[in-house]
Every structure is written in C-alpha cells, then in structure tokens.
Amino acid sequence: MNLPHLRLLEAESIHILREVAAEFQRPVMLYSIGKDSSVMLRLAQKAFFPGRIPFPLLHVDTGYKFHEMIEFRDKLTAELGLNLIVHRNEPAIAQGAHPSILGTQRCCQLLKTQSLLDALREGGFDAAFGGARRDEEKSRAKERIYSFRDTHGQWEPRAQRPELWNLYNSRIHPGESIRVFPLSNWTETDIWHYIHVESIPIVPLYYAKERDAVVDLRGGIRLAEAAPGEPAVRVKCRMRSLGCSPCTGAIRSEADTLPKIIDELLTFRRSERENRVIDHDTEGSMEIKKREGYF
Amino acid sequence: MTEIITLAHPANVPGATAEKGLLRMLTCGSVDDGKSTLIGRLLYDSRSVYEDQVQSIAKSTVNRAGAGLLDLSLLTDGLRAEREQGITIDVAYRYFSTAKRKFILADTPGHEQFTRNMATGASTADLAIILIDARHGVLPQSRRHAQICALLGIRQVTVAINKMDLAGYSESRYEEIRSEFATILDGLGFHNPYFLPVSALAGDNVVTKGTKMPWFDGPALLEYLETVEVESSAAEFRMPVQLVVRPDLHFRGYAGQIASGTVRKGDAVEVWPGGKHTTIARIVTYDGDLAEATAPQSVTLVLEHELDVARGSLIAAAGRAPIAARRFRADIVWMQERPLDGTHMWVIKHGTRLVRARLIRLVDRLDIATLTRGSASATNLGLNDIGLAEFEAVSPLHFDPYSTNRSMGAIVLIDPETNATAGAGMIRSAVESTFRPVTAAEREGRFGHNAAVVRLNGRHSLASRLERRIFDRGGVATVRDHASVDLLEALDAAGLIVILVEEAGPAWASDDGTACEQILKELFVDHGLESGEAI
Numbered sequence: 001m002n003l004p005h006l007r008l009l010e011a012e013s014i015h016i017l018r019e020v021a022a023e024f025q026r027p028v029m030l031y032s033i034g035k036d037s038s039v040m041l042r043l044a045q046k047a048f049f050p051g052r053i054p055f056p057l058l059h060v061d062t063g064y065k066f067h068e069m070i071e072f073r074d075k076l077t078a079e080l081g082l083n084l085i086v087h088r089n090e091p092a093i094a095q096g097a098h099p100s101i102l103g104t105q106r107c108c109q110l111l112k113t114q115s116l117l118d119a120l121r122e123g124g125f126d127a128a129f130g131g132a133r134r135d136e137e138k139s140r141a142k143e144r145i146y147s148f149r150d151t152h153g154q155w156e157p158r159a160q161r162p163e164l165w166n167l168y169n170s171r172i173h174p175g176e177s178i179r180v181f182p183l184s185n186w187t188e189t190d191i192w193h194y195i196h197v198e199s200i201p202i203v204p205l206y207y208a209k210e211r212d213a214v215v216d217l218r219g220g221i222r223l224a225e226a227a228p229g230e231p232a233v234r235v236k237c238r239m240r241s242l243g244c245s246p247c248t249g250a251i252r253s254e255a256d257t258l259p260k261i262i263d264e265l266l267t268f269r270r271s272e273r274e275n276r277v278i279d280h281d282t283e284g285s286m287e288i289k290k291r292e293g294y295f
Numbered sequence: 296m297t298e299i300i301t302l303a304h305p306a307n308v309p310g311a312t313a314e315k316g317l318l319r320m321l322t323c324g325s326v327d328d329g330k331s332t333l334i335g336r337l338l339y340d341s342r343s344v345y346e347d348q349v350q351s352i353a354k355s356t357v358n359r360a361g362a363g364l365l366d367l368s369l370l371t372d373g374l375r376a377e378r379e380q381g382i383t384i385d386v387a388y389r390y391f392s393t394a395k396r397k398f399i400l401a402d403t404p405g406h407e408q409f410t411r412n413m414a415t416g417a418s419t420a421d422l423a424i425i426l427i428d429a430r431h432g433v434l435p436q437s438r439r440h441a442q443i444c445a446l447l448g449i450r451q452v453t454v455a456i457n458k459m460d461l462a463g464y465s466e467s468r469y470e471e472i473r474s475e476f477a478t479i480l481d482g483l484g485f486h487n488p489y490f491l492p493v494s495a496l497a498g499d500n501v502v503t504k505g506t507k508m509p510w511f512d513g514p515a516l517l518e519y520l521e522t523v524e525v526e527s528s529a530a531e532f533r534m535p536v537q538l539v540v541r542p543d544l545h546f547r548g549y550a551g552q553i554a555s556g557t558v559r560k561g562d563a564v565e566v567w568p569g570g571k572h573t574t575i576a577r578i579v580t581y582d583g584d585l586a587e588a589t590a591p592q593s594v595t596l597v598l599e600h601e602l603d604v605a606r607g608s609l610i611a612a613a614g615r616a617p618i619a620a621r622r623f624r625a626d627i628v629w630m631q632e633r634p635l636d637g638t639h640m641w642v643i644k645h646g647t648r649l650v651r652a653r654l655i656r657l658v659d660r661l662d663i664a665t666l667t668r669g670s671a672s673a674t675n676l677g678l679n680d681i682g683l684a685e686f687e688a689v690s691p692l693h694f695d696p697y698s699t700n701r702s703m704g705a706i707v708l709i710d711p712e713t714n715a716t717a718g719a720g721m722i723r724s725a726v727e728s729t730f731r732p733v734t735a736a737e738r739e740g741r742f743g744h745n746a747a748v749v750r751l752n753g754r755h756s757l758a759s760r761l762e763r764r765i766f767d768r769g770g771v772a773t774v775r776d777h778a779s780v781d782l783l784e785a786l787d788a789a790g791l792i793v794i795l796v797e798e799a800g801p802a803w804a805s806d807d808g809t810a811c812e813q814i815l816k817e818l819f820v821d822h823g824l825e826s827g828e829a830i
C-alpha cells in the first residue's frame with residue numbers, strides 16, 4: 001500500500017517477465033510498436049538490467065503499418081541493440097489482401113493471426129509476451145496472465161488455469177505454448193502516466209499535428225488514401241491506438257504533449273478500441289479471434 | 296439514456312495521479328444478490344466506462360433492470376457463451392480509479408465452482424466485499440464466502456446489504472442482518488468489518504449517499520474503499536531468487552521480487568538452503584542503485600561474497616531464518632477433477648522453486664455446507680473441497696506460516712501428468728518428519744560426558760565429592776556400593792556415570808581433591824573414552 005500504484009504495477013510486470021525468461025526455453029516478445037509495446041519493452045529493459053533482454057522481439061508486419069511506425073521501430077531497435085524479427089505473410093500480401101476486398105475479419109485472419117502463428121511456429125517459441133490489458137475489452141477481463149494455447153496455438157476458454165498469488169504454473173507439454181500478458185493489470189491511463197513519468201519514446205502519430213486525412217463514410221477520419229467518395233481534409237488529429245492504416249481511425253485532437261494526451265484521456269467518453277473497425281463486426285468478435293489464435 | 300452521470304471531475308493532473316495508492320479487492324455474493332449491478336454502478340458512477348460501452352449495453356436485447364433503467368450488470372458481463380447463458384462462470388478483473396486510489400477488483404461468481412474461483416480471486420486481494428440480499432438475509436453461502444476469505448488470509452471485510460429498496464429501506468431489517476452476520480465474522484477473526492446498506496440498482500450508498508437512508512451515518516461504499524487502511528504485514532525480509540543476472544565477468548546479481556520486509560545496503564543476510572551468511576553489497580535497478588527496497592519491489596541484489604546462489608534460492612534476513620521442513624501441514628483448496636490423494640507425487644510451486652511432494656495424510660476436511668471440520672475417514676479431496684493435509688517433499692521447503700506471511704506460506708500444486716494447476720495451499724506449520732533415536736552423541740551434548748563407570752576402591756568421601764563436581768558441570772552420576780550387570784547396562788544406555796565405591800579399580804591420588812581432578816579430566820576431557828569403558 002505504501003508504494004504508488006505505478007511502481008506496484010511495474011514490480012508485478014517485471015516479476016512476470018523474469019518468471020517467463022527463467023522457466024521457458026524460447027520466449028519472444030510481440031512488439032507491435034504501439035504505446036503498450038513501448039511500455040512492455042521498457043519493463044523488459046528494467047527486468048534484466050544490467051543484462052540484456054534475453055529474448056528477441058517479433059513484429060508481425062501486415063504491410064499496412066504507418067511508415068512512421070516502421071521508422072520508429074527500426075530506429076529504436078538499432079539504438080537499443082535489440083534482436084528484432086519481422087514477419088510478414090508474403091503470399092497473402094502479394095495477392096493483395098486488403099480489408100475492402102476480403103472484409104476485415106478475413107484480412108485480419110490472414111495478415112495478423114495466420115502470420116503470427118506461422119512466425120511462432122517457425123521460431124519454435126514456447127512463450128510469447130503480448131501487451132494486451134484486461135481493461136481493453138470485456139472479453140479480456142477474464143484473460144489469465146499466462147494464457148495457454150494448444151498445439152495449434154488456439155485458445156480454449158475452459159482450459160485456462162486458475163492463477164493464484166504470483167505463483168504461475170509454467171508447465172506445458174511439447175508443442176503447447178503460452179501467451180503472457182505482463183500488462184494485464186494496467187489501464188490505458190496507467191500506460192500514459194507511465195510513459196510520461198518514465199519519458200518513454202513513442203511513435204509521433206500519438207501526438208496531435210496538422211495532417212492530411214480523409215473523412216470516411218461513418219464520419220470518422222483516417223490517415224489513408226481516399227476511397228471513392230471520401231473527401232480529403234487537412235486536420236489537427238492524432239491516433240489513440242495504432243493499427244493498420246485502412247482500419248484504424250484518427251481522432252481530432254489538440255493534444256500535442258503527454259500531459260495534454262492524459263488530460264484528453266480523462267475527459268474521453270469513448271473506449272480506445274472504438275476507432276478500430278475490427279472489434280465492431282459482431283458482438284463478441286474479439287473472442288472469436290482469440291479462439292483462432294489472434295492475440 | 297446514454298448520458299453519463301456527471302460527477303465533479305477528479306483532480307487528475309498527470310503528476311499527482313502517479314502517486315495513487317492501489318487497493319486489490321474481491322467481491323462475493325450469491326447469484327442474483329446484485330454483484331454485477333454493484334460493480335457496474337461503481338464503474339459507471341466513477342466514470343470508468345466509456346460512452347460507447349454504455350451505448351452497447353443500452354442497445355442490448357437483454358435487460359433485467361426494468362423498463363427505462365440501464366442494466367449496469369451488462370457492463371461486466373464477460374465471455375460470449377456466458378452472456379448467452381446469462382451467467383458468469385469465472386474470475387474477471389475490473390479496474391477503476393478515483394483521484395485517491397486505483398482499484399483492482401476480482402469479480403467471482405456465486406455458484407458452482409465458486410470455491411475455486413473465490414480462492415483464486417481472494418489470493419491477491421487485501422479486502423473483500425460480501426454482498427447480502429436484504430430480502431433473504433444471511434444465507435449459508437454468505438458464511439462460506441466469509442470462511443474462504445478468512446482461509447485465504449484476507450483481513451478486511453466490507454459487507455454490503457443490498458436491495459434495500461426492496462426492503463423498504465428499513466433500518467430494523469438492516470440491523471437484524473448486520474448483527475447476525477457480525478457474530479459470524481467475529482468467529483472467523485475479522486477485525487473491523489464495515490457494514491453498510493445499499494441499493495446497487497438505485498445507487499444509494501454506492502458512490503453517493505443518496506437520501507433514502509438518513510438513519511445510516513457511515514460513508515458510502517466508494518468513499519470507504521478510498522480511505523480504508525489496509526494492514527501491511529511487518530514480516531521479515533525475504534526474496535526468492537528468480538534468476539541470476541550475469542552480463543559480464545564483473546557483475547553477478549540476483550533478480551527477484553521482494554516477498555516480504557525491507558532490505559538495506561549493508562544488511563546481513565543468509566541464503567537458503569544452506570544458510571550461508573553474507574551482506575548486501577548493492578541493490579541494483581535500471582533507475583540506479585537503491586539504499587533500501589521493500590516488498591513487493593522487483594530488484595537485483597549483489598552480495599558481498601561469492602556464494603552458491605541460483606534460481607530457487609531464498610535470500611533472507613540474517614538470524615531470522617524461515618522454517619525449513621520436508622514435512623509440512625497446509626490448508627488445501629482443491630481445483631481439479633482428479634482428486635488429491637496419496638497415490639502419486641505432485642509438483643509444488645513455492646516462491647521460485649518447484650519441488651515434488653507426496654500427500655502423507657489428510658488431517659481433516661472442511662464441510663462447506665455446515666462449515667464444520669471433521670471426517671477423519673477422509674482419504675482424498677475432490678474438486679472444490681477444502682481440507683488440512685500433510686505433505687512430504689523430496690527436499691525441504693523454506694517457508695513462513697501463511698498466517699504471518701502470505702507470499703512465503705503460499706503454494707500451488709501442479710498435476711505432473713496434465714500440468715494442470717490442481718490446488719492451492721496455505722502452509723500452517725512444519726511436521727516433525729520421523730522420530731530420530733536419541734544418540735550417544737546427543738546425550739554427550741547434553742551432559743558433557745559419555746556413559747562411564749568409575750571404581751573407587753572403597754573411598755566413600757571421594758564418591759560424594761566427585762558426584763557434586765560432576766553435577767555442577769552439568770553431568771549426571773549416581774553413587775552405588777556395587778551394581779548388577781542389568782543395572783550397569785541400563786545406566787550405560789542412559790548415558791550416565793556410575794560411581795562404584797566398593798569395587799576395585801585404578802589407584803587414584805591419595806588426596807581426595809587431586810583424585811577428583813584426575814577423574815574429572817578423564818570423564819569430561821578425554822572424548823576418546825568409549826562409552827561404558829571402565830576406568
């Protein structure tokens with residue numbers, strides 16, 4: 001109770017990162033370039049200091065990531081001397097997979113879920129860290145910190161293990177794997193506060209700036225090429241969460257500093273994934289993706 | 296309809312919010328007591344839900360709250376399958392915060408599997424909110440909830456007597472339930488339970504006090520939760536080592552999360568197993584060295600001496616050793632179908648160690664229906680059973696009793712065949728493993744001498760003087776004129792000295808004082824003396 005809540009969350013996350021590094025053969029950290037990944041990366045630096053992070057980073061690149069994200073990724077990993085693996089589902093990308101052609105579900109399935117499962121299998125990874133938080137979405141509220149996947153990388157809600165105290169059960173059979181969520185107990189606000197107090201670098205797209213954008217049919221704005229009938233505008237805006245350019249909207253905002261972002265967040269009335277097209281397809285759609293192996 | 300009740304905007308300036316406290320809680324109630332509604336109300340009224348989430352519950356085809364009312368219970372309804380069945384079946388974690396505190400709330404269902412789920416939620420909670428439906432009063436289930444909270448070491452309990460709107464906001468009804476349940480909680484050792492009457496549906500006494508119950512003068516639930524002091528345990532310093540950090544030849548540190556207590560640079564510590572002594576040379580973190588660190592911080596310790604330290608070692612305050620035992624007793628909550636019995640080995644996770652162990656016996660089983668312990672005939676524990684069990688591990692565990700140190704007394708049992716988390720345990724005490732026969736060396740340790748027979752050639756004055764000197768040095772002798780072989784064997788087995796006055800033996804110095812010294816020197820100094828050998 002005496003330590004401030006961010007330090008308690010930090011201590012808990014570091015404990016989790018170390019447990020996995022100690023008990024698994026081949027861990028890997030899913031690095032999505034977003035704010036949660038940035039926090040997770042900093043926590044990993046802390047966990048193994050003064051040693052190096054003892055596992056590689058894996059970025060599943062759909063080919064639709066904003067160029068600011070890729071530039072940020074390459075600069076940061078070079079500066080920190082990190083071992084980065086980039087994985088793309090090249091056959092699907094070559095065939096022109098796009099949400100407007102395949103629909104968002106199928107597109108995500110190919111470029112994200114399939115690509116991720118392939119990368120994990122090719123790397124022989126038995127544990128993969130992800131930056132998901134339980135407060136992100138209702139179906140995540142019951143997600144464990146160690147989330148078990150069968151030999152096909154799939155998630156079965158009823159096969160999940162109870163987690164007591166900080167005693168994680170890391171025993172798996174050959175071919176099985178786990179996803180680990182060290183940020184489970186963090187909220188979006190905690191993430192931003194931590195980025196602020198720790199001065200963690202983040203992709204510039206999170207800061208409001210005058211940008212060229214298009215207004216889509218639902219009235220939202222996107223930083224992408226205009227589809228027929230979508231007017232181009234120049235508007236001060238920023239991204240609240242980073243995804244693929246066709247499916248992630250920007251928000252009109254004046255928040256060009258971290259304190260302003262936090263202030264804006266505290267007055268926000270809409271959840272952060274609301275600007276993602278994928279979660280709205282059907283009620284509970286996130287859970288269907290999880291069963292298939294999506295993060 | 297979707298307009299969020301606007302509360303005074305919390306003074307959330309970025310710097311200030313980084314200094315919030317954290318309270319981990321658990322809610323328990325029977326099905327339909329209004330748990331989901333209460334949590335929904337806390338989230339909604341503390342502005343921890345977003346407008347689009349509210350819109351989606353407003354659009355939902357399910358609404359059990361009544362026409363024109365938002366069904367806030369839907370805000371916390373989890374997985375799709377459960378939504379369809381209209382039930383919740385697992386532990387879900389909710390987050391909300393105010394200007395003063397961040398709250399992590401474990402939400403557990405109130406029906407079957409409730410023991411397993413409640414134990415899981417309770418393991419990390421500092422405080423439990425127990426819901427009671429004012430119409431039904433104290434149910435057997437309410438007692439069970441309190442019992443499991445007590446077992447899992449939660450010290451702080453808040454009792455929300457809900458649906459007061461359906462009980463006419465009656466003070467006498469509230470008092471009736473309060474006094475009945477207070478007696479039960481008292482029996483379970485809860486110190487200052489906080490009782491309050493609420494209506495989760497209408498919002499009375501949840502976030503704001505409301506006007507319906509002017510007879511109640513305590514703070515509303517949220518205000519109470521924001522200010523309640525949670526006892527922090529004053530346990531000794533302990534840190535189980537997670538991994539050895541060794542980036543180069545010049546640095547060797549031990550990374551771990553402090554399980555209890557505080558450690559300072561320069562502190563004397565011992566490393567278990569073994570108990571080797573050393574001091575803390577540095578407390579290393581990414582943000583710089585610390586002068587001191589306290590539970591539950593994650594740090595890396597550098598020790599003064601090169602010792603054999605690895606994952607699974609325990610660094611503990613010097614002179615404050617944990618209990619070391621292969622055999623121990625623990626309260627067990629069983630969590631899987633395959634029962635706990637003595638037919639095979641289980642894997643125990645304790646701190647950062649994995650140790651194999653076998654069930655030796657079940658001491659008793661808690662009957663969750665009657666809340667009585669008993670049934671000596673019990674030979675196994677099934678899913679959701681609770682019992683007290685004795686285990687024998689293949690190597691000693693270094694623990695503190697759960698009642699004084701939660702992190703050092705907690706264990707998880709793993710089924711080595713399926714790898715499932717099979718049970719949770721709260722260690723009570725060590726059990727003496729076997730009766731070791733008393734050895735001649737132990738007797739010598741106590742008396743300072745071995746068994747011996749001293750023959751004095753008829754010198755009675757020397758005999759009593761000698762007995763006095765032996766006695767004063769902590770030894771035990773008996774003076775006899777002569778003795779049978781049986782008696783001599785018995786006294787020899789007991790490790791005693793027999794002084795035989797009338798029997799012929801070596802010639803001692805003629806002066807009694809000198810003779811005494813001569814004999815004592817033989818008895819107490821010369822350990823080469825074989826037991827029972829005559830002098």
Ligand SMILES: Nc1nc2c(ncn2[C@@H]2O[C@H](COP(=O)(O)OP(=O)(O)O)[C@@H](O)[C@H]2O)c(=O)[nH]1
Pocket residue numbers: 324325326327328329330331332333359360361368405457458459460461493494495496497
């Ligand atoms: N009148 C009244 N109804 C309530 C109150 N709290 C909950 N309910 C209703 O009781 C039912 C069960 O509530 P719910 O929150 O789902 O209970 P849970 O099973 O404990 O999570 C629902 O129809 C709620 O609308 C209350 O304070 N007053």
